[in-house]
Amino acid sequence: MSRAVATLFGLGYLRPGPGTWASAAALPLGWALHTLGGFLLFGAATLIACAVGLWAVRAATAGTADKDPSEIVIDELAGQWIALLPVSLGAWHVGADVLALYPGWVAAFVLFRFFDIVKPGPVGWADRRGDAWGVMLDDVFAGLISAVLVAAAAAISHGVLMG
Numbered sequence: 680m681s682r683a684v685a686t687l688f689g690l691g692y693l694r695p696g697p698g699t700w701a702s703a704a705a706l707p708l709g710w711a712l713h714t715l716g717g718f719l720l721f722g723a724a725t726l727i728a729c730a731v732g733l734w735a736v737r738a739a740t741a742g743t744a745d746k747d748p749s750e751i752v753i754d755e756l757a758g759q760w761i762a763l764l765p766v767s768l769g770a771w772h773v774g775a776d777v778l779a780l781y782p783g784w785v786a787a788f789v790l791f792r793f794f795d796i797v798k799p800g801p802v803g804w805a806d807r808r809g810d811a812w813g814v815m816l817d818d819v820f821a822g823l824i825s826a827v828l829v830a831a832a833a834a835i836s837h838g839v840l841m842g
């Protein structure tokens with residue numbers, strides 16, 4: 680079961696770019712969660728994805744030399760959802776259809792993939808850990824950086840940061 684969860688039920692075996700496939704799959708799943716229960720359900724699901732992801736990565740890589748095989752993509756789902764948190768919160772806060780905030784969806788996806796691939800600063804540090812925590816944390820950090828930038832872009836776009 681841990682292998683199924685870690686690979687998002689086989690999605691991690693898609694080539695090329697299993698991480699990008701997983702991030703793309705996270706979008707409609709995130710939309711469904713937000714639609715069913717708003718920001719509270721989406722936020723709770725994101726926390727659960729992080730916790731279950733850590734368990735799945737630990738179990739799926741136990742006794743193997745490679746602690747971050749490319750088919751493990753539960754971390755991308757968790758990181759992508761973190762990047763989408765400001766979009767879900769914004770839509771929930773103003774009572775808007777979450778898809779109406781589509782620029783935020785696009786920004787969250789592009790920024791998360793960029794930081795997950797380039798691995799600057801804390802993202803790279805976590806990636807170099809070589810353990811289950813590192814597998815999850817590099818995407819958590821990439822998601823957090825992306826979320827901050829998505830929120831800042833939304834604030835600028837909506838005139839919140841304008842004098």
